[in-house]
Amino acid sequence: MPGRQLDLEILLQSRGMVSIDRERLVGIQEVGRLNGEKLHRLIKAGKVVILGRDEKKRIAVGKGMTTKVNVNLGTSSVMCNEAGELEKARIAEIHGADTISDCSMTGDIDSLRACLLHEISIPLTTIPVYQAVADAGSIEKVDDRCILRTIQKHVDDGVDSIVIHAGFDRQALEDLREQRRIMGIVSKGGSLSAAISLYQDAENPFIRLLDDILEILAGTGVVLNLGNAMRSGSIHDFKDAPQHNEIVSNAKIATRANAKGVPVIIEGLGGHVNAYHLKEWLEDHDRITGNRPLFVSGPIPTEIGVGHDHISAAIGGAMAAGYGADxxxxxxxxxxxxxxxxxHIKEGVIAAKIAAHVGDSIKHGINAFFEPDKILSKHRASRAWDKQFAQALDPEGARELHPPGNKDCSMCGKFCAIALMEKYLFSKKD
Amino acid sequence: MPGRQLDLEILLQSRGMVSIDRERLVGIQEVGRLNGEKLHRLIKAGKVVILGRDEKKRIAVGKGMTTKVNVNLGTSSVMCNEAGELEKARIAEIHGADTISDCSMTGDIDSLRACLLHEISIPLTTIPVYQAVADAGSIEKVDDRCILRTIQKHVDDGVDSIVIHAGFDRQALEDLREQRRIMGIVSKGGSLSAAISLYQDAENPFIRLLDDILEILAGTGVVLNLGNAMRSGSIHDFKDAPQHNEIVSNAKIATRANAKGVPVIIEGLGGHVNAYHLKEWLEDHDRITGNRPLFVSGPIPTEIGVGHDHISAAIGGAMAAGYGADxxxxxxxxxxxxxxxxxHIKEGVIAAKIAAHVGDSIKHGINAFFEPDKILSKHRASRAWDKQFAQALDPEGARELHPPGNKDCSMCGKFCAIALMEKYLFSKKD
Structure with missing residues (x-):
């Protein structure tokens, strides 16, 4: 498939870029900061993967890279509006999402995916078990052929990454029955996969079919995302055996996949995780998986913010990114x-972009990627509002709160601290 | 002044409370977890202060206590609507603010303060230099009598705490001229105090008048809040000499004030602080001030979220609270x-409440104060929506997104992970 192979030469054309602008926060340009050999080494070691069918929107995910942001969207069994979902994808891309995941389960799933691939240029991920269940009509009617056919179709269509939940086996489900979790399985893909396995009274289909799946993916450049089926659904559900065993299993699957040339992202420590243990558990995850690229959903460090979970997740996400999530x-x-x-999609993307950026400052320090913050501060000091907003994640949102023409901010008016100090402190300098 | 004296007996009546409910997140009831002697020791050592004219809304601020949330409001020179500010105070109280600061600079400031004291029961803080400047008409017309008269009036009116900016002297202002800060002084109270000092070509009036101010406060129970005039206004403005010296000066003033029986909260490390250094700088602050109660404004760990700074501040605030802010x-x-x-006030309060709660989980672990999170999770597991929302910081906000009558959530509909697992995994248990 032309253009799907990893093309390091294209990626590295941006090397040597010196001007810093907002694009650097979302783009692949960061590889310009690494020499080709170092990036090669990281990719070869499975610590970095490259995602993206559009070379201008390719991103590097993993250790040493900036933290990326994914946005979930798609039709549900209650609300099905393909055009609306496409519109959400456009909004996500405009506001700086690095990737989109299409989680559709009803309507014309094939056509929506085709539209997303055509009209959106950032990488697209799918969770084939969703469509397998939707196409089969029920959990009970899903069979192996249906699963493999769906994966093959998504790969042929040109998606950039697929998610499977292969990190738990039948024994893990038995263990889960014995656990005293408040919330059992809260991952939708995980619960669909578990339900198929339980209904068939057979092993998790994604374990049984793993070789076939790797066969489909090998050589395509499509990234395999190993889902986090065992994540906790309450901050009171601490890390347990099913969760630990899933990390170990996913690490082993990653090694098998990498050996066949399939790049891997591991999803882990998502869901609801208390902030007290977050650093320790993330470090454990990185150790067990050999520092493979880590995708985290949330984590949400409190339940009582419901209705404002983008804020709870921004706190958890910034800390997670700071301690190792990629x-x-x-x-x-x-x-x-x-x-x-x-x-909601716009608010969620912006909250996650803020979290990723703050996480980057924790893990990398205040480096060249914080140049937009510096430029914004300088324009704030001179009350150059438009130039400030040009550096912001949401220039329109800022402008709505401070309409053009307003010279001062109505918070302090003539008693603006900056203006006062210009008059009384810094003017004497001249 | 009856009722203004610290009455430990009243505070400790709640001791022995065992039922845990949402009130415990905002109330003084937490002192029930400490024995009287231990709380006495913490207060005597200046590590905890008690705030509040209404005994039912008294709060303990400081080491070992839950993290509290203040809300700033008040008229500005551009927007002056006293009734609107009172309405904001009501909204802040309803949504769980622990204290209000009245930052009014125009309109009928005395009457608004009287209304706030009468109609709002949570503690009220003022920054007397604001009204001193407003009443005098300009920086140039402020004199010592005007400052002392304003402080006396606020204390007589019954405010619970006042803020002064006495931690910087003329030398600090000279130093500031030499610093290469992007943003100079961004504290309004700090810049007003500095402007008065510079215009008068005299020492900072709050240093000169400190003994008189302590005289006014002694024996009233009013808490002295030592403002953070030298805080940084950009994450690129790292901790500098003026900032360090202010912490040292405020620590010395706190010792003097405590010796005269005046309880002290120190404001510090607020403003814009990069997340990379946050933990180290907070630990320094606590060491220098002898673990006195620390009030932090923000801190905001990135500039590019402008328009969504409640989210940036929630990240910075949660980390700050986790590392020692009270x-x-x-x-x-x-x-x-x-x-x-x-x-905006509602959104800001809720974001800060989430941050404070997550911060508490970092510094204290998941303890009895996280019982609402557990109850919410249990009701989430059984899809008991109303009972879930009853534990939330914003039940109305959650209900708007999930109207009564909706049994399922439209995110997953019939493919709800919890419902699937009830059917396929946990039902087999029976």
């Missing part, structure tokens, strides 16, 4: 309550 | 752009 899933204010609308 | 100032989405409206 890739965050945006959480919207509608999380746990409803399918998000397009405004 | 008391956070809510930041609204309008921060740096405009005087917040009542919706």
């Amino acid at each position: 890739y965050l899933c945006a959480i919207t204010p509608a999380e746990h309550l409803a399918l998000p609308d397009k405004n | 008391y956070l100032c809510a930041i609204t989405p309008a921060e740096h752009l405009a005087l917040p409206d009542k919706n």
Whole structure:
């Protein structure tokens, strides 16, 4: 498939870029900061993967890279509006999402995916078990052929990454019955995969079919995302055996996949995780998986913010990114309550972008990627509002709160601290 | 003044409370977890202060206590609507603010303060230099009598705490001229105090008048809040000499004040602080001040979230609280752009409450104060929506996104992970 192979030469054309602008926060340009050999080594060691069918929107996910942001969208069995989902994807891309995951389960899933691949240029991920269940009509009617056919179709269509939940076996499900979790399995893909396995009274199909799946992916450049089925759904559900064993299993699968040339992202420590243990558990995860690229959904460090879970997730996500996560899933204010609308998507993306950026400052320090913060501060000091907003993640949102023409901010008016000090402190300098 | 004296007996009546409910997150009831002697020791050592004219809304701020949240409001020279500010105070109280700071600079400041004291029961803080400048008409007309008269009036009116900016002297201002800060002084109270000092070509009036101020406060129970005039206004402005010296000076003033029986909260490390250094600088602050109660405004760990600074501040605030801050100032989405409206106030309070709660989990672990999170999770597991929302910081906000009558969440509909696992995994248990 032309253009799908990893082309390091293209990636590294950006090397030597010196001007810093907002694009650097979202783009692949960061590889310009690494020499080709070092990036090669990281990719070869499975610590970095490259995602993206559009070379201008390719991203590097993993150790040493900036933290990336994914946005989930797609039709649900309650709300099905393909055009609306496409619109959400556009909004996500405009506001700086690095990737989109299409989680559709109803309507014309094939056609929506085709539209997303055509009209959106950032990488697209799918969770084939969703469509396998949707196409089969029920959990009970899903069979191996249906699963493999769906994966093959998504790969042929040109998706950039697929998610499977292969990190738990039948024994893990038995163990889960014995655990005293408040919330059992809260991963949708995980619960669909578990339900198929339990209904068939057979091993998790993604374990049984793993060789076939790797066969489909090998040589395509499509990234295999190993889902986090065993994540906790409450901050009171501490890390347990099923969760630990899934990390170990996913690490082994990653080694098998990498050996066949399939790049891997591991999803882990997502869901609801208390902030007290977050650093320790993330360090454990990185150790067990050999520092493979880590995708985290949330994590949400408190339950009582429901309705504002994008804020809870921004706190958890910033800390997770600071302690080792490479890739965050945006959480919207509608999380746990409803399918998000397009405004929720915008709020969720911006919250996650803030979290990723702060996480980067924790793990990398204040480096060249914080140049937009510096430029914004300088323009703030001179009250150059438009130039400030040009550096912001959401220039329109800032402008709505401070309409053009307003010279001062109505918070302090003539008693603006900066203006006062210009008059009384710094003017005497001249 | 009856009722203004610290009455430990009243405070400790709540000792022995065993039922845990949402009130415990905002109330003084936490002292029930400490025996009287231990709390006495903490208060005597200046590590905890008690705030509040209404005994039912008294709070303990400091080491070992839950993190508290303050909300700034008040008229500005651009927008003056006393009734609107009172409405904001009501909204802040309803949504769980622990204290209000009245930052009014125009209109009928005395009457607004009287209304706030009468109609709001949570503690009220003022920054007397604001009204001193407003009453005098300009920086140039402020004199010592005007400052002392304003402080006396606020204390007589019954405010619970006042802020002064006495931690910097003329030399600090000279030093500041030499610093290469992007943003000079961004504290309004700090810049007003500095402007008075510079215009008068005299020492900072709050240093000169400190003995008189302590005289006014002694025996009243009013808490002295030592402002953070030298805080940084950009994450690129790292901790410098003026900032360090202010911490040292405020620590010395706190010792003097405590010796006269005046309880002290120190404001520090607020403003804009990069997340990389946050832990180290907070630990320094606690060491220098002898673990006195620490009030932090923000801190905001990135500039590019402008328009969404409540989210940036929630990340910085949660980390700050986790590493030692005792008391956070809510930041609204309008921060740096405009005087917040009542919706912004609500969003800011909720973001700060989430941050304080997550911060508590970092510093204290998941203890009894996280019982609401557990109850919410249990009701989430059984999809008991109303009972879930009853534990939330914003039940109305959650209900708007998930209206009564909706049994399922439209995110997953019939493919709800919890429902699937009830059917396929946990039902087999029976």
